[in-house]
Structure formats: C-alpha cells, structure tokens
Amino acid sequence: MDGNxxxxxxxxxxxxxxxxxxxPLGVRAQxxxxxxxxxxxxxxxxxxxxxxxxxxAQMAIDDLNKAGGIKSLGGAKLxxxxxxxxxxxxxxxxxxxxxxxxxVSAIVGAYASAICLATTQAAARHxxxxxxxxxxxxxxxxxxxxxxxxxxPGYKVCADTAMNDLVLLNNLAGKPAKTVFIxxxxxxxxxxxxxxxxxxxxxxxxxxxxxxxxxxxxxxFNNIVLRVKAANPDIVIPxxxxxxxxxxxxxxxxxxxxxxxxxxxxxxxxSSYKFVKEFSDAANGVIDVNHWFNPKDKRAWALKKRVDxxxxxxxxxxxxxxxxxxxxxxxxxxxxxxxxxxxxxNALASSTWDKHIMPYGPTKFVNGQNEGARPLMMQVxxxxxxxxxxxxxxxSEPAFPWKG
Amino acid sequence: xxxxxxxxxxxxxxxxxxxxYALIALGLTLIYGVLHIINFAHGAALMMALYGVYYLQKSxxxxxxxxxxVMVPAMFAAGYLAYRYVIGVASHGRDENILLVTLGVAIxxxxxxxxxxxxxxxxIDTAYTFTTIPIGTxxxxxPKIVAFFGAAAAAAILLLIMRATDLGRAIRACARERQGAxxxxxxxxxxxxxxxxxxxxxxxxxxxxxxxxYYVNPGVGNGFVLIxxxxxxxxxxxxxxxxxxxxxxxxxxxxxxxxxxxxxxGQIGIFLIFIAVLLFRPQGLFGARA
Numbered sequence: 001m002d003g004n005x006x007x008x009x010x011x012x013x014x015x016x017x018x019x020x021x022x023x024p025l026g027v028r029a030q031x032x033x034x035x036x037x038x039x040x041x042x043x044x045x046x047x048x049x050x051x052x053x054x055x056x057a058q059m060a061i062d063d064l065n066k067a068g069g070i071k072s073l074g075g076a077k078l079x080x081x082x083x084x085x086x087x088x089x090x091x092x093x094x095x096x097x098x099x100x101x102x103x104v105s106a107i108v109g110a111y112a113s114a115i116c117l118a119t120t121q122a123a124a125r126h127x128x129x130x131x132x133x134x135x136x137x138x139x140x141x142x143x144x145x146x147x148x149x150x151x152x153p154g155y156k157v158c159a160d161t162a163m164n165d166l167v168l169l170n171n172l173a174g175k176p177a178k179t180v181f182i183x184x185x186x187x188x189x190x191x192x193x194x195x196x197x198x199x200x201x202x203x204x205x206x207x208x209x210x211x212x213x214x215x216x217x218x219x220x221f222n223n224i225v226l227r228v229k230a231a232n233p234d235i236v237i238p239x240x241x242x243x244x245x246x247x248x249x250x251x252x253x254x255x256x257x258x259x260x261x262x263x264x265x266x267x268x269x270x271s272s273y274k275f276v277k278e279f280s281d282a283a284n285g286v287i288d289v290n291h292w293f294n295p296k297d298k299r300a301w302a303l304k305k306r307v308d309x310x311x312x313x314x315x316x317x318x319x320x321x322x323x324x325x326x327x328x329x330x331x332x333x334x335x336x337x338x339x340x341x342x343x344x345x346n347a348l349a350s351s352t353w354d355k356h357i358m359p360y361g362p363t364k365f366v367n368g369q370n371e372g373a374r375p376l377m378m379q380v381x382x383x384x385x386x387x388x389x390x391x392x393x394x395x396s397e398p399a400f401p402w403k404g
Numbered sequence: 405x406x407x408x409x410x411x412x413x414x415x416x417x418x419x420x421x422x423x424x425y426a427l428i429a430l431g432l433t434l435i436y437g438v439l440h441i442i443n444f445a446h447g448a449a450l451m452m453a454l455y456g457v458y459y460l461q462k463s464x465x466x467x468x469x470x471x472x473x474v475m476v477p478a479m480f481a482a483g484y485l486a487y488r489y490v491i492g493v494a495s496h497g498r499d500e501n502i503l504l505v506t507l508g509v510a511i512x513x514x515x516x517x518x519x520x521x522x523x524x525x526x527x528i529d530t531a532y533t534f535t536t537i538p539i540g541t542x543x544x545x546x547p548k549i550v551a552f553f554g555a556a557a558a559a560a561i562l563l564l565i566m567r568a569t570d571l572g573r574a575i576r577a578c579a580r581e582r583q584g585a586x587x588x589x590x591x592x593x594x595x596x597x598x599x600x601x602x603x604x605x606x607x608x609x610x611x612x613x614x615x616x617x618y619y620v621n622p623g624v625g626n627g628f629v630l631i632x633x634x635x636x637x638x639x640x641x642x643x644x645x646x647x648x649x650x651x652x653x654x655x656x657x658x659x660x661x662x663x664x665x666x667x668x669x670g671q672i673g674i675f676l677i678f679i680a681v682l683l684f685r686p687q688g689l690f691g692a693r694a
Contacts, residue, residue: 043522086523213666217525219618222417222545223662223670230410243527254536255543 033079034070034339036061036329037099037128039109039119044087045216046112048242049318053111053133054082056322059306064330072337078330085110089118096122104128105339108325111318113137113188120148129332129345133325134291134318136266137188141368147341149348149365151328152291152321152358153373155189155266159196162265162289165377165389166235167204169287169400176401177260181233182211183224183248185240193239193265209233218244221251228252234260234401238267245269246279253282260401263287271378271385274314283380285402287388291317292376293357295387295395300357324356328363331355359393413542414663415656420548422655423555424610428628429635429647430559431606437642438579438599440499444506446632447625448513449604453479453611454620455521461528461615468530468612469550475608483604487597510625517622525621533616551613558609559648562602566644575599579642631658631671634678640691649689653677 038057041050061078069075081104085092092115099107106129110119116135123130124145132140132150136158141150153161170177182197184190191213198211209231212224225248228236236252236259238245246269249262262270262285269275270288293300303323304315313319328351333339336347354362361372377389379398386396428450435443456475460466466474491509495502535546566572577585578595586592618624635654639646654674662670681688 043524045525047524217619219527220417220421223414223659226410226414227663243525250534254534254545 032073032076032339034073034076034333035079035081035102035104036326037081037083037096037104037107037109039083039085039092039095039099039107039115040111041085041087041092041115043084045243046087046241049111049316050085050087052313052316052318053109053322055307055310055313056319057108057133057326059303059319060323060326060330064327070330070333072334073339076339078326083109085112085115085119087112087115089114092116093118093122095119096126096128100126100128105333105341106131106329106344108133108322108329111135113140113192116140117188120145123147127341127345129329129341129348131325131329131348133322137192139188145368146349147345148368149328149351149370150368151325151356151360151363151370151373153375154369155193155196157373158289158375159193159200159265161375162263162377163197163200163204165289166206166263168389169377169398172398173400177206177234179207179209179231179233180235180237180263181209181228181231181259182237182239183228184211184213184238185216185244186213187216189241189266190239197237197239197265206235214240214244216241216244218247221248222255224248225251225255225257228259229255229257235263236261238262238264238270240267242269242272242275246275246282249286250279250282258402258404261285261287262402263289265289266291266375270380272314272316273385274316276380276383276385277314280383284383285380285399285404287377287379287398287400289375289377291321292359292378292387293320294359295393297357303357320357324358327356328353409541410663411660412540413544414659416539416542416544417548418656418659419652420544420552420655421659422652423552424614424651425628425631425635425655426648426651427555427558427606427610427613429632429639429651430562430644431603431610432629432632433636433639433642433644433647434562434575434599434606435603436636438575439502439596441502441506442633443600443603444503444629445509445513446506446603446607447627447629448510448517449479449483449625450607450611450628451517451620451622451625452482452513453604453607454615454618454624455517456608457611457615458526458528458620461530468528468615469554472554472609472612475612476605477608479608479611480601480605482601484597484601486604487600488593491600492593492596514622514625521622523622525619527619528615530616545617547613547616551617554609554613558606559644562606563644565602571595571598631674634674636688638677638681638688640688643688643690646688646690 040053061080065077069077081099081102083095092110096119107123108131110116111134113135116132120130124147129147136155138154138156182194184194194211198208201208238248264270267288270286271290276283307313307315331353332344332347336343351363364371376387376393378385379388387393388398432446457468457471460471491505494505532546536543574590574595578592582592635650639650657673658670661673
C-alpha cells in the first residue's frame with residue numbers, strides 16, 4: 001500500500017514538474033520574438049572588427065528590448081541569432097542558409113565587402129531582408145537585390161568625398177602636395193578603393209607615383225615602405241584593415257618615412273581609438289575619411305562612454321554602424337507591424353528614420369542605398385580623434401602639411 | 405630601377421628572413437639525408453612550435469628568446485617520440501610508408517590546431533618588436549637581426565654535432581649505409597629517432613626566432629614548408645652547407661622579387677629557381693651526383 005501511494009505521489013509530483021517546465025515554453029510562444037540574424041567575421045583575420053561589429057549589434061538589441069521591444073507587435077523582443085563568417089565569404093553564405101532554417105525575419109551584417117556580397121545574395125534567394133552594416137563595395141547595392149539595404153556610405157561616395165576634400169585641404173594650405181602613393185590590401189575593399197583613386201586623382205591634379213597591393217595578413221611592410229621611400233611621395237594613401245594599417249604606418253615611422261600627410265580613405269586603423277591609444281606616436285597626424293558618428297549628437301557621446309567603460313573595447317565605426325543598422329531594422333519592423341520578411345523589406349524601402357547618431361539626415365533608400373549617408377574627415381591630433389571637415393561637423397582645424 | 409639605398413635594406417631583410425628559412429630547411433635536409441624521406445609534417449610541426457612560443461608568452465609571460473630553452477628540448481622530445489612510437493612503427497620498414505605517415509600526421513596536426521586555436525591569426529608584441537638597428541643606410545628590425553645570428557648559431561651547433569660527436573658520426577653512418585651501421589653495432593632505430601628529433605628541434609629554434617616578427621595560424625606552416633623544400637632541392641638533398649646557402653639565397657630572391665614585382669608576386673622568383681635547378685642541376689648546388 002505504502003509503495004503504491006508513493007508511486008502515485010511520485011507521478012503527481014513529476015507531472016506537476018513537467019507541467020511547470022513546459023509552462024515557460026507556452027508563455028514564450030505567446031509573446032512572440034523576432035529573430036534577427038547577426039553575421040560577422042568573429043574569427044579569422046577580420047576577427048577584431050567582427051567582434052566589435054557583433055558588440056554594436058548586441059548593444060542595440062539589448063537597448064531595444066529594455067525599452068520595451070517592438071511595440072506594434074505587443075512588445076515582441078528581438079532575439080539575436082549569431083553567426084560567424086570566419087572571415088570567409090563562402091562561410092558567410094552558409095551561415096545565411098542556417099539562419100534561413102532557423103526562421104530569422106531579417107539579417108544584419110556582415111562587415112567585410114566580400115562577405116556582404118555573399119550573404120546578401122544568399123539572403124536574397126530566401127527573400128530575407130539584409131541590412132548591410134559596413135560593406136563599402138558598391139556592387140553590394142548595384143545588383144538589383146530587393147532585400148539589400150545599406151545604411152552607411154559606399155566606397156564611391158567615400159572616395160569622391162575623400163578626393164574632393166583632399167583638393168580642398170591642399171588648396172587651403174597653398175597646394176603643397178602634388179604626388180601620391182597608394183598602398184592597398186588585396187580583397188575587394190582595398191582593390192576597389194585603390195582603383196577608383198588611381199583613376200581619378202590624376203584628373204584632380206595629383207600624380208599617382210605607384211599603387212602597391214599586399215596580402216592579408218602581411219607581417220612585414222619593410223619592402224613596401226622601401227618603395228615608398230624611393231618614390232618620395234607628398235601623400236601616402238593606405239587602404240587596408242586594422243592590423244596591416246597599423247603595421248604599415250608604424251614601419252613608415254620606423255624607417256623614417258615622413259610624407260606631408262598619411263591620408264586614407266576608410267583607413268582600417270586611422271579613425272580608431274585603439275590605434276591612437278596603442279601607437280600614439282605613429283597615429284598622430286594621420287588623416288582619414290571614414291564612417292564617423294555625428295560629433296554634435298549627445299547620444300553618440302553617451303554610447304561612446306558605455307563602450308569605453310567595457311574592458312578592452314573601443315568605440316569604433318564597427319560598433320556604431322551596427323548599433324545604427326539594428327535600430328534602423330527595428331524601426332522598419334515596428335512600422336511593418338509584422339515579422340514577415342516581405343513586409344519588413346517594404347518597410348525598409350520606405351524608411352525615413354532620422355533618430356540615429358550618424359551625420360546622415362533622414363534615411364532615404366534608393367536602390368537599397370541610403371542617399372544621405374556620408375563620411376567625415378578626421379585627423380589624429382594630440383592623441384585624440386577630431387573631425388576636421390566638413391565645417392558643419394568640424395571640431396578642429398586640419399593640420400596639413402603635417403610637421404610632426 | 406631602384407637606387408642602392410633601397411636595394412641594400414631589401415637585401416639585408418632578405419638575408420635575415422633567409423637565415424630562418426635555412427634553419428627550417430636544415431631540419432628537413434637532416435631528416436631527408438638520414439631517413440631518405442621527405443617529412444611532410446615539417447610545416448605542421450613548425451606551426452605547433454609557433455603556437456608553443458605564443459602560449460608560453462601569453463600565459464607565462466616568457467620572452468620568445470627565453471622560450472628557446474623550453475621549445476628546442478620540447479620539439480626534440482616530440483620528434484624523438486613521434487618517430488619511435490608513431491612514424492617508425494607505422495612505416496613497417498618501408499620508406500614510402502613513412503612519407504604517407506608524415507603526410508597524415510600533418511593533416512591531423514593542422515586540423516587539431518584549427519579545432520583548438522581557431523583560424524585566428526595571432527601575434528605577440530614584445531618591447532623590441534619595433535626596435536631598429538642601422539646597418540649602413542638600412543634600418544633593420546632587431547628581431548630580424550637576432551633571427552639571423554640565432555639561425556647561424558643553431559646551424560653551427562648542428563654542424564658541430566654532426567662533425568665532432570659520436571652521435572653525429574652514427575647519424576652520418578646511418579645516412580651512408582644503414583645495414584653497415586647496424587653491423588658495427590649502431591642502434592639504427594635510435595639514430596633515426598634522434599635525427600627526427602634534432603630536425604624538429606631546429607623548428608623549435610626557428611619558431612622562437614620567427615614569432616617576434618611574424619604571426620601564427622593553423623596554416624602558417626604550409627608557406628614555409630614549400631620554401632624549405634625548394635631550399636633542400638636547391639642546396640642538394642641532404643647537404644647542410646647547401647641548406648644554409650640555399651636558405652639565404654632564397655630569402656634574398658624573395659625580398660628583391662617582392663620589391664620588383666610587388667609583394668604578392670615576390671615568391672615567383674623562388675619557384676623559377678626551383679624549376680631551373682631541377683632542369684639544369686638536379687643534384688643541387690652542393691649535392692653529389694647520384
């Protein structure tokens with residue numbers, strides 16, 4: 001009898017336990033979540049930038065959820081589905097397939113141009129809206145993919161701005177610079193930027209002495225710096241990612257090569273507080289036309305403070321562009337009142353979102369590109385990064401030619 | 405096309421890189437000379453040694469040059485044991501089997517590294533990474549100069565061992581005529597394992613000299629092993645002097661080639677030399693005619 005009773009008691013208990021375990025599942029299903037794929041190269045040679053990108057996206061998701069989620073969907077929370085592209089385009093595309101299986105409503109990513117090309121195309125096959133966070137190559141938005149939206153400027157806009165501003169800078173200083181030397185990395189971003197500059201700078205009155213390509217990763221820039229030394233250009237233009245950029249500029253310093261300016265377009269380390277902190281002697285004076293937050297916006301500085309408070313983290317464009325990209329997407333989902341991919345694509349296409357911390361004005365997508373997006377010109381001055389052009393956003397006068 | 409002021413530093417840079425190549429090739433040529441096999445696991449072993457140096461610095465704060473005291477014996481022991489208990493056993497006395505076993509070991513090691521360390525490229529920063537020493541008009545990075553003299557010293561020690569010790573004599577005897585060596589009482593299996601160990605010990609030293617100015621990832625060995633093969637063929641299979649001279653030559657060719665043709669194409673010179681040697685002097689610069 002006792003044994004029987006115990007068994008019954010046991011059954012009652014376990015049933016109750018099972019029921020209570022099942023309960024949260026049921027509740028979770030009712031207040032729906034919106035799955036957002038977050039793909040970045042968090043391992044491989046782009047790991048540094050990939051991890052910062054992921055940080056920015058996750059901060060945005062946390063902030064949005066804390067502020068009550070997607071209100072038009074009854075406060076639905078955003079749920080990040082994280083993907084690692086391992087710094088390889090084909091792995092990025094495979095991650096999209098996985099995310100499609102897990103039912104994401106949209107994807108944000110994937111930092112590098114080559115990876116973005118692969119992920120947007122893979123996402124297009126499944127009709128998944130894809131907000132490109134950085135990926136500056138213009139092919140990304142020129143293939144007529146309806147699902148692809150880039151909030152930040154592409155390299156055509158960045159390079160055009162950089163070239164016009166270079167002429168402006170040179171004219172302001174009495175035209176001291178006549179020759180340039182371009183050093184770029186071998187993938188889509190570096191090659192594309194370098195080609196564009198090499199083609200157009202001669203029309204603006206600059207002689208392009210040499211264009212030198214290097215591999216990723218490169219651990220020895222001595223030969224390239226020797227070539228720079230031989231050409232003795234007025235301006236050196238690097239177009240590469242963080243590690244190589246830092247190494248190149250440091251090697252120039254080491255070999256005593258001092259051009260009138262190190263002027264970069266989307267320089268991997270130039271507009272980076274990490275670079276300024278770690279190698280301030282090499283960083284001072286470096287000019288860069290790059291993604292940058294609106295320095296007149298208090299919310300941007302508040303966000304910077306939060307990132308600065310984290311251990312070993314820096315407030316770089318990876319962080320705030322991803323932060324912005326997720327917010328842009330959340331705004332679209334809010335207006336779409338739906339987690340359906342197609343509805344979100346339509347909402348993104350008609351976005352006029354202006355509550356961002358970038359110097360872009362209201363969002364307006366034309367063929368997937370945000371028309372208002374633009375870079376700013378920064379210079380490292382006294383161990384800090386200051387916006388020097390255009391005047392609307394400038395915090396300081398440019399120091400050119402550099403006499404450091 | 406270039407002034408002397410550029411060629412001189414590029415030449416010196418090549419020479420310092422070449423010294424490390426030579427050290428790697430010395431290990432390879434020793435193993436070839438004695439065991440008559442090409443050790444395909446050479447690159448993977450170098451990669452493991454680089455990770456060893458990396459983690460010694462990261463977790464114990466050991467300077468890469470101090471790590472020499474740990475890495476050289478560790479790599480020697482790994483090589484000795486690997487030959488004694490894996491490669492030698494699996495070969496069943498046939499040279500072509502050893503070839504395949506080393507290839508298998510290479511694949512296992514590389515994927516193990518991929519699993520353990522991920523595909524990230526890692527570097528270490530030391531106080532002297534960016535210190536330069538002026539040599540004439542050239543500014544040469546301190547780690548490269550250390551690597552040059554370190555590699556030269558390691559090569560000298562190796563030659564001394566080969567010339568002046570009983571072990572060296574036994575190794576040379578086994579290389580020349582292994583049945584004869586066995587007949588005069590040499591423990592051939594022990595000598596083979598010692599040779600394999602010394603070959604990997606060279607890699608331990610090379611890793612310590614490389615890392616302050618280089619990086620490590622699971623695929624890092626492949627680039628080196630290809631160059632090391634070229635050097636061994638260029639210098640003459642099994643020739644120590646050949647490996648030394650060949651290493652320095654290849655380093656200089658790579659550096660000057662990079663200067664002329666761009667960094668990505670710089671290595672083309674190495675392979676042109678490789679083909680030319682195979683065509684016109686197949687026994688190598690210092691090799692005896694077969």
